[in-house]
Amino acid sequence: MTSTYFEGLADANPLARRGHSRDHRPDCKQVCIALVVTREGMPLGYEVFAGHRVDVTTVEEVVETMEARYGMAERIWVMDRGMVSADNVECIRPANRVADGGDARA
Secondary structure: OEEEEOOOOOOOOOOOEOOOOOOOOOOOOEEEEEEEEOOOOOEEEEEEEEOOOOHHHOHHHHHHHHHHHHOOOOEEEEEOOOOOOHHHHHHHOOOOEEEEEOOOOO
């Protein structure tokens, strides 16, 4: 998950919102982007979320969207500790999903 900000009003983009700015630009609207890659690191898919969306709330939607597009498969989902939660681990457990991520207790 990453974000990118807009240097303008961004009124035409309904997803552009103020949120936690990884770019240290709280004055700018932003969108959050989730990128899914293959084992080789090639882009497979992406999702764009509203700029005020909290990372931990995106995992289930990304997993379900990718599986709807590309089918069920044994995948490794890599997340940082900002995305790990008990609910997200439970979402990933079934159907040969494998979680690899930061320790939620850290």
